[in-house]
Amino acid sequence: MPALGADMDEGTVLEWLVKPGDQVHRGDVIAVIDTAKAAVDAESFCAGTVEQLLIGVGQTVPVGTVLATIAEPAAQPTAQPPPAVPAEHEEPERPPRPTAPPKRKPKRVPAGEGHPAAAISPLIRKRAHELGVDLAKLRGTGREGTVTRADVERAAAGQQAAALKPPSRAPSRVRATPRARRLAAELGVDLAGVTGTGPDGSVKEADVRRAVPAREGAPAREAGPPRAAAAARSGADRARSMRQAIGRLMARSKREIPHYYVSNTVDMTSALGWLHERNRELDVSERLVPAVLLLKAAALAARKVPDVNGYWLDDQFSPAGAVHLGLVISLRGGGLLTPAIHHAADLGLAELMSQMRDLVIRARAGRLRSTELTDATITVTNLGDQGVESVFGVIYPPQVALVGFGKITERPVAVGGLIGVRPVVAATLAADHRASDAMTGARYLAEVSDLLQRPEEL
């Protein structure tokens, strides 16, 4: 069960779009997952042959649960991870396997909550998490005193009404790629328990995904051919779970992120004039809306000021390479989604426009893809159409900045010693003070403004 955003704890399989034996490619939509906020098209993160569907339609499972197993193509020489420690405890945990073990890997990493001791296998951590067992209080009976699955289950048996609260997460200073850190943070995987296969033993994304084998305890059964889709939650249920999901994430943001805010009034005369000229010649289907210029400027500025584009993870800032622009999209029934436009800084305006329209339509129709909900590196909220002058946003963790645009309005402005009436827009930035200072935020907004003065270069 992929974490489709930092605010997701569990998901429901609504529909399987593949069956055992099907070939899938990386990025293929293989299932529809219902989250607190919306139904999402879940993409495969690897290529291969579907072996088993482990979670049936209608089942709700925690983030990190393995949904299906996919055998990688045998011809593909993939680096296999060293066996997780200790290997003998791992064996019985896996579901029955029809093919040789080295060729397969679990679809997703279960959410093993952190425990500082690296000697405990992620699998045991996971099991302990499921059973509500505090690993710190366990005495291991395995080799060299390692905690075994039997230890965990014994402890769980002694614990009436096992607390679901995971052990508190200890900060780790493991070498890991930014992407791996982010994934681990999303999935609640402790990097200290992951065996790295990168340079100097650093943890890569694939290592995190591999860190924990197939989920134990879930009824492992063949789901068989795709069945009728389960119903997504609806109406009042959806509204309630949506508010709860937003509430949890935003509360976390305000609790953890020391926000600072900067704002700037941007003259939109050149941008709107250029846009109007451009649109005049075009059919309505090819016309651009001003929001596209704002988005493009926001994306380009994020590339020029990389300190606002990335993630705050493990007490440090990890800049993101590309700019994947999260877009706050309000839904008609209330609530919002923030899917990302991938590589927004590299897209032409027409392409950006069409992707934005597509994203809004699919967000409202509940047909977003999983990578769209997880990849944003910076988010933009554009409340101009709702008539407010400016908006100071709440950052989506683990991102470090949120850009806000208000309504484009005509205002008296002093230009060259004279007062003129010009269209202006308030551009704001809410940013994480841990990752940057207001000076950086100011530079970012200055870039946005500069870019909008030269719309033909956007």
Place this chain on the structure above:
Amino acid sequence: MTPDQARHLIEEALTQVAPDADLAGLSPDADLRDDLGLDSLDFLRLVEILTARTGKRIAEDDYPHLATLASAIKFLAGG
């Protein structure tokens, strides 16, 4: 196009753009975007639908004519 046809066309288009909109309660002089909560993309979609149905070219400069139900009816029926 008669005003009645224009009204029917606009209401149909609005239903497509904002399926949950309460058109019965819509005042003829109310601002469509504000009252129905249309954003700029919704409005563009409205223009697209109206263009497709009427074959009339609706330029950006004409957008103010589509501000309210009454003005939009007048604009489409008048053309």
